[in-house]
Amino acid sequence: MEKSxxxxxxxxxxxxxxxxxxxxxxxxxxPDAAKAREEKKIVSYGxxxxxxxxxxxxxxxxxxxxxxxxxxxxxxxxEIAKFKAERNNPVGDTAEIGMIxxxxxxxxxxxxxxxxxGWDKVPDWAxxxxxxxxxLYVGVLTFAVNTAIVKNVPRSWADLLxxxxxxxxxxxxxxxxxxxxxxxxSATFAMGGDEKNLxxxxxxxxxxxxxxxxxAVGRNLANVQKGEAPITIGYDLQAAVWRxxxxxxxPLEVVVPSEGVFFMPGxxxxxxxxxxxxxxxxxxxxxxxxxxxxxxxxxxxxxIRVVAGNLTLAADQNPRPxxxxxxxxxxxxxxxxxxxxxxxxxxRWAQEVLGQ
Amino acid sequence: xxxxxxxxxxxxxxxESSAVAAAPGxxxxxxxxxxxxxxxxxxxxxSVLPLIATALFSxxxxxxxxxxxxxxxxxxxxxxxxxxxxxxxxxxxxxxxxGTLAVVTLLCVPLVTWIHIRAPRLGPPAEVISLIPFALPxxxxxxxxxxxxxxxxxxxxxTPFLLLLAHGAVSIPYMYWALDNNxxxxxxxxxxxxxxxxxxxxxxxxxxxxxxxxxxxxxxxGMLVFAGSFGEFALSRLLVGAGWQTLPVWQASLINxxxxxxxxxxxxxxxxxxxASVAITVWASRLRGEAAADANEGR
Amino acid sequence: xxxxxxxxxxPGSVGASGRVPWKLTAPLEHVGPAGFFFAxxxxxxxxxxxxxxxxxxxxxxxxxxxxxxxxxxxDPFYLRGFGNSIKLSVATALEATLIGALVAAAFTxxxxxxxxxxxxxxxxxxxxxxxxxxxxxxxxxxxxxGMLTIMLRSALGIELYPEFNLAxxxxxxxxxxxxxxxxxxxxxxxxxxxxxxxWIEAAxxxxxxxxxxxxxxxxxxxxxxxxxxxxxxxxxAFGTYSSAMALTVGRVNxxxxxxxxxxxxxxxxxxxxxxxxxxxxxxxxxCVIFYRIASRRTARWTExxx
Numbered sequence: 001m002e003k004s005x006x007x008x009x010x011x012x013x014x015x016x017x018x019x020x021x022x023x024x025x026x027x028x029x030x031p032d033a034a035k036a037r038e039e040k041k042i043v044s045y046g047x048x049x050x051x052x053x054x055x056x057x058x059x060x061x062x063x064x065x066x067x068x069x070x071x072x073x074x075x076x077x078x079e080i081a082k083f084k085a086e087r088n089n090p091v092g093d094t095a096e097i098g099m100i101x102x103x104x105x106x107x108x109x110x111x112x113x114x115x116x117x118g119w120d121k122v123p124d125w126a127x128x129x130x131x132x133x134x135x136l137y138v139g140v141l142t143f144a145v146n147t148a149i150v151k152n153v154p155r156s157w158a159d160l161l162x163x164x165x166x167x168x169x170x171x172x173x174x175x176x177x178x179x180x181x182x183x184x185x186s187a188t189f190a191m192g193g194d195e196k197n198l199x200x201x202x203x204x205x206x207x208x209x210x211x212x213x214x215x216a217v218g219r220n221l222a223n224v225q226k227g228e229a230p231i232t233i234g235y236d237l238q239a240a241v242w243r244x245x246x247x248x249x250x251p252l253e254v255v256v257p258s259e260g261v262f263f264m265p266g267x268x269x270x271x272x273x274x275x276x277x278x279x280x281x282x283x284x285x286x287x288x289x290x291x292x293x294x295x296x297x298x299x300x301x302x303x304i305r306v307v308a309g310n311l312t313l314a315a316d317q318n319p320r321p322x323x324x325x326x327x328x329x330x331x332x333x334x335x336x337x338x339x340x341x342x343x344x345x346x347x348r349w350a351q352e353v354l355g356q
Numbered sequence: 357x358x359x360x361x362x363x364x365x366x367x368x369x370x371x372e373s374s375a376v377a378a379a380p381g382x383x384x385x386x387x388x389x390x391x392x393x394x395x396x397x398x399x400x401x402x403s404v405l406p407l408i409a410t411a412l413f414s415x416x417x418x419x420x421x422x423x424x425x426x427x428x429x430x431x432x433x434x435x436x437x438x439x440x441x442x443x444x445x446x447x448x449x450x451x452x453x454x455g456t457l458a459v460v461t462l463l464c465v466p467l468v469t470w471i472h473i474r475a476p477r478l479g480p481p482a483e484v485i486s487l488i489p490f491a492l493p494x495x496x497x498x499x500x501x502x503x504x505x506x507x508x509x510x511x512x513x514x515t516p517f518l519l520l521l522a523h524g525a526v527s528i529p530y531m532y533w534a535l536d537n538n539x540x541x542x543x544x545x546x547x548x549x550x551x552x553x554x555x556x557x558x559x560x561x562x563x564x565x566x567x568x569x570x571x572x573x574x575x576x577x578g579m580l581v582f583a584g585s586f587g588e589f590a591l592s593r594l595l596v597g598a599g600w601q602t603l604p605v606w607q608a609s610l611i612n613x614x615x616x617x618x619x620x621x622x623x624x625x626x627x628x629x630x631x632a633s634v635a636i637t638v639w640a641s642r643l644r645g646e647a648a649a650d651a652n653e654g655r
Numbered sequence: 656x657x658x659x660x661x662x663x664x665x666p667g668s669v670g671a672s673g674r675v676p677w678k679l680t681a682p683l684e685h686v687g688p689a690g691f692f693f694a695x696x697x698x699x700x701x702x703x704x705x706x707x708x709x710x711x712x713x714x715x716x717x718x719x720x721x722x723x724x725x726x727x728x729x730d731p732f733y734l735r736g737f738g739n740s741i742k743l744s745v746a747t748a749l750e751a752t753l754i755g756a757l758v759a760a761a762f763t764x765x766x767x768x769x770x771x772x773x774x775x776x777x778x779x780x781x782x783x784x785x786x787x788x789x790x791x792x793x794x795x796x797x798x799x800x801g802m803l804t805i806m807l808r809s810a811l812g813i814e815l816y817p818e819f820n821l822a823x824x825x826x827x828x829x830x831x832x833x834x835x836x837x838x839x840x841x842x843x844x845x846x847x848x849x850x851x852x853x854w855i856e857a858a859x860x861x862x863x864x865x866x867x868x869x870x871x872x873x874x875x876x877x878x879x880x881x882x883x884x885x886x887x888x889x890x891x892a893f894g895t896y897s898s899a900m901a902l903t904v905g906r907v908n909x910x911x912x913x914x915x916x917x918x919x920x921x922x923x924x925x926x927x928x929x930x931x932x933x934x935x936x937x938x939x940x941x942c943v944i945f946y947r948i949a950s951r952r953t954a955r956w957t958e959x960x961x
Contacts, residue, residue: 043599050612072597073609077918078499081925082594085503088510091599104923148420167799167817173905176919216822216906217798222615222791226413227420228798238612245614249418346922351732356908388865392757392765396774399758403781403837406792409802410784413795423805463695466688478689483943485693487887488700491939493896493911495918496932499925500703503710508702525699533887534842537880541849572845579775580841583782589897608787615791622788630779634772 029114031281037066039276042283044071045079045095052137052237052266053299060295061286067279076101076178083110083271090273093280098178099126099267099332102133103339111269114281118288123308125333126265135265136287137301138331139235140323141186143255144242149230156258157190157204160231165213170229172219175346179219182264183233184345185338189330190259195338198345205353225250235264236323240300254322261329265304297321407626414619432616436624439617441606446625449586449603450632452520456585457578457636459524460531464577465570468535469562473548482532489526497526498594516600519592523585530580531573538573542566575637582633586625704936711929723930733913733931740910743824744892747831751892752885754832755839756877762840763847781837790901793830797821822903830902831895835888842887846880878953886946890939910935 042062048071049055058069074082076097083092087110097105105111111132119131126135143160145153150168154160160169172180188194188201208214215229221242223229227250232239236254243252268287270280286292290311293303297313302321305311313320332338350356414432416425436442471478489497501522505512512518544566551561589604597605607621714720727733766774784792796803799816807813820826850873858868874881896911905912910931917928 045597048609050609070598072593072599072605074593074597075919077920077923077925078594080923081499081918082502085499085506086510086513088506089513091514098920101920101923173919175905175916175921176900178920181920212817215799216820216904217794218787218790218901218904220615221612222618223794223798225420225615226795226798227800228794242612250420342921343923346916346919347732349921350905350908354906354908356732356735386865389765392761395757395761396766399754399836399840400774400777402833403777405803406789406796406833407780407784409795410788410792412802421800421805423802423809463692467692470687470689474687475689480943480947482689482692483946484940485696485700487890487939487943488704488936490887490890490894491935492894492932493914495896495915496707496928497700497703499918500707500929501699504703504706521695521699525696528696529887529891530842533883534845537842537883538845538848540879541846543849569848570845572848575775576841576844579779580782580838583779583785587783587785587788589786604786611787618788619791622784622792626780626783629783630776633779634776 029116029281031116031278031285033065033278033282036276036278036282039067039279041068041070042093042276042279043091044069045074045082045092046076047071047094047096048073050241051299052139052296052301056298057287057292057295060291061283064286065279065282067276075176076104080105080108080110083273084108087273090271090275092271093274093276094268094270094283096136097133097267097269098181099133099135099265099335100181100339100342102128102267102269103336105269106130106132110272112272112274112277112280114270114284116281116285116288118285118305121288121305121308121310123304125331125335126267126304126308133267133269134284134288135267135304137237137293137296137303138263138265138307139182139237139301140256140261140263140321140325141182141233142236142239142323143257144224144232144234144239145253145255146224146227146230147251147253149227153253153255154231155255157187158259160213161208161211163211163213165231167212167215168230169208169213170215170217170219170223170232172234174349177219178264179234179238181342181345182235184349185264185332186233186257186262189262190257194330195332195334195341198341198348202348202352205349206355209353209355221245224252236321237300240319240322256323261323261326263302263307263325263329263331265331266301407623410619411623414616414623416616432614432620433624435614436617436620441601442621445601445603445606446628448516448600449625450628452516452523452602453582453585453629454632454636455520456523456527457581459520460527460581461574461578463524464528464531464535465567465574466562468532468539469544469558469566472536472539472544473558473561486529486532490529494526494588494590495594497522498591501591502594514596514599516596519595519600522591522595523588526588526591527581527584530584531577534577534580535570535573538570539566542569571641574640578637578640579633582636583629586629586632704933707929708933711926711933714926723927724934726927727930727934732908733910736908736910736913737934739824739908740893743827743831743909744889747828747835747892748885748889750828751832751835751839751888752881755836755888756843756881756884758836758840759843759847762844778837778840781833782841785834786897787901789830789833789898793821793826793833793902797826797829822906824907827899827902827907830898831892834895834898835892838891839884839888843880843884846877849876849880875953879950882946882950882953886942890942893938894935 047054054071062069079092079095079097080101083090083095086092106128111128113131115131119134122134127133143154147153152164154162154165171183174180174184184201184205185195187204188198191200191204193200217223217228219229219232219234224232224242225246239252239254243254246252268284270277270284274280288305293305293311294313294317296303297306297317297320300319300321302325303311306313307325412425413419415428415430417427417429419425467482471482501518502513505518547565548558548561551565587604589608592602592605593608603621603625607618607625610618610621711723712719712721762771762774795801797815798804798821804815807815854872855868858872859865894911896915899907899909900912900915905916914928914931916922917924
């Protein structure tokens with residue numbers, strides 16, 4: 001063959017081979033429903049029943065695919081550490097992590113890439129470019145106020161600094177809780193900062209702490225029920241559930257701070273060494289499908305596809321999220337930047353806020 | 357005091373040991389006794405008060421700003437019993453704690469005996485190792501075990517067997533030091549030498565002279581081991597998690613569902629743990645033939 | 656047979672020629688049945704501890720580094736954590752050892768024998784309440800709307816808050832005492848078997864008071880036990896994690912909590928956590944050394960004086 005024709009032939013050959021390879025990778029990625037039926041079991045970490053309606057989501061999914069499900073609640077760091085440590089005899093298939101942990105999971109090599117049906121419907125800022133983690137829903141940060149104890153309900157972050165709320169405000173610690181991280185970021189954004197500039201957040205909480213308004217008890221239903229947590233700051237999806245549960249016992253009012261709406265997404269990742277990979281992938285498809293996303297709404301979470309605009313909830317959908325997202329809603333867009341900065345939160349929180 | 361053992365030739369070792377074993381009895385009157393009883397009343401009140409608060413909460417309908425609950429009901433207990441995982445997790449914790457107690461006893465008794473009667477120089481390394489579980493938060497132990505065995509022997513990961521081994525390890529301090537104090541008190545070395553003079557092997561001395569005197573150490577150490585294992589959370593969650601759910605792990609999932617049911621689980625858990633622990637101690641003391649020593653105790 | 660009576664077996668026996676051949680299994684004989692114990696602990700505690708050490712001084716399993724230790728030991732934040740942990744643990748260990756030993760003495764000498772099983776059962780209840788349940792129970796008792804708080808306020812007019820705070824070193828002290836005092840009581844109780852009834856009777860017959868007996872005979876005999884229990888309680892208090900975390904929500908700077916934060920949601924530095932853990936193990940090892948030195952000085956009436 002002539003030289004130029006050889007070159008062209010080589011290019012065509014490489015082109016076809018690449019297409020073959022890519023399609024076989026894509027084909028390998030597609031879950032096999034028959035194999036999924038044989039897997040019979042799926043194990044998740046950090047997806048507890050009471051959060052964002054996971055209970056019903058798992059029930060529907062497992063009834064459809066003939067599997068049983070188990071979940072163990074862990075922090076994002078523990079999940080990543082466990083996935084990695086048990087890689088020679090893996091047990092966990094999926095895990096929900098704070099989106100800030102997405103880059104960490106990728107770095108540690110524990111998240112498997114998968115772009116299934118519904119992948120394109122998730123906005124870019126809520127997913128990993130290789131498909132190693134994907135956002136499923138978002139929660140808005142709100143105040144949950146026990147109106148039997150607090151007569152003058154605070155309406156903004158600035159309100160919380162008032163002396164009348166001394167020893168009343170309970171938050172989760174950002175060092176141990178995803179909700180705590182979200183609380184911190186929410187105040188940061190409200191005070192004019194963002195994921196690249198955390199100083200306003202530290203300043204605000206240092207002020208709140210010095211004013212004596214923060215109360216050091218655990219932020220959980222028990223303390224709210226006992227009247228020990230007059231004002232708690234957390235996700236609207238949890239506050240709504242608590243409000244339902246405490247009906248008749250404790251009147252809980254959920255308040256969106258007037259400085260603006262801020263939300264944080266929850267992200268799902270599949271274990272790189274998942275023992276039931278087909279079920280895990282089918283599950284990812286399910287939670288990004290119309291049906292799956294609507295089930296999150298039943299748990300008071302805002303489905304990510306509703307935020308992205310390619311899904312609307314029926315007008316009579318009930319239960320549904322209790323807060324509204326508007327055009328000036330704030331959220332984190334650069335997760336890599338955020339995850340780098342947050343490494344310092346552990347020490348800065350202790351020193352700048354708590355004065356340790 | 358030391359001279360007593362010089363007169364052991366011709367004594368029945370068991371009789372000698374039960375005379376040693378007879379605990380000093382209480383006096384009947386005096387300032388010391390009154391102070392002692394007052395101390396115990398305060399101690400019991402302090403021990404029981406937090407449980408009373410928890411129990412009250414579990415029975416309450418609403419309890420926020422009042423001294424006592426606004427109303428009482430058994431709803432939380434009914435809800436607890438209706439939960440599927442309640443009974444299985446309760447059984448698992450009981451079985452696990454019993455297993456842990458067996459493992460720890462089988463390890464510690466020969467060890468402490470050996471150290472006291474033959475190899476005192478093994479004392480310091482045993483003591484250092486036995487303090488490791490106290491030095492480390494058990495989250496660290498759990499993750500270290502998972503990381504270590506994940507590389508060395510992955511097949512054992514996520515099995516209740518690994519959890520049992522881990523519980524055995526972290527419960528060692530409770531039993532070791534109680535037995536250590538017991539051994540020191542009964543002067544095991546002299547008992548051993550007396551027995552040896554009479555021709556007994558060390559394990560015969562162990563069974564007939566030393567073991568009957570280990571009642572206090574085994575009882576109190578056993579209580580601590582059982583309680584520790586029954587209520588243990590961090591290792592159970594990270595080593596086996598939902599795959600073999602123990603009571604504390606299941607209970608943790610309830611804390612944001614209904615705190616009164618969580619408190620009900622605490623109350624029932626304590627009731628079961630205490631009953632099981634008492635039952636085991638009674639059975640074990642019968643095994644050891646404590647009848648004679650007990651008779652000596654009551655005066 | 657007479658050989659068994661000697662202090663410890665020699666590595667080998669003296670042969671006819673007077674040489675002392677070293678038997679390969681001699682160290683094993685020395686260890687004896689204790690071998691099972693050490694083998695078990697080697698697999699379950701020592702191996703993971705060595706893994707922690709290795710992990711804390713390597714980067715990605717390859718390069719050696721002491722950077723994490725340097726970071727911890729030069730950072731005033733972590734040093735304050737160690738300071739707080741030591742202060743709290745020493746204080747609670749002293750309190751618990753004193754009270755627990757007295758409780759054990761009262762149990763042996765002041766309480767009717769018939770009541771013993773019941774008293775032990777009540778103590779058993781206290782040892783079973785721990786971690787998050789214990790923290791919540793104390794909040795229910797002494798929280799802002801706690802049972803005792805309200806009682807004190809309405810019946811005695813005493814207002815605990817805001818001076819008092821459960822999530823402080825003072826509150827922690829109270830909660831630590833709750834699980835340490837029964838612990839000391841139970842671990843010390845067996846030692847009272849060592850106070851022979853005959854000694855007390857002899858002393859009283861000779862005209863001494865009970866107080867003098869205890870001061871000159873009883874307490875010195877019990878001293879090694881009390882020392883051991885103090886060290887043990889210190890270590891126990893030092894490593895306490897779950898009830899401290901549940902109670903203070905990280906408000907107090909203690910080393911176990913800092914380790915926990917490195918596995919939480921804001922930081923991911925397992926190697927630093929491992930370094931902190933290794934330092935904690937070094938601390939308790941130092942405790943054992945201290946205990947051994949101190950007990951050698953105080954053990955006068957026990958069998959070691961041969």
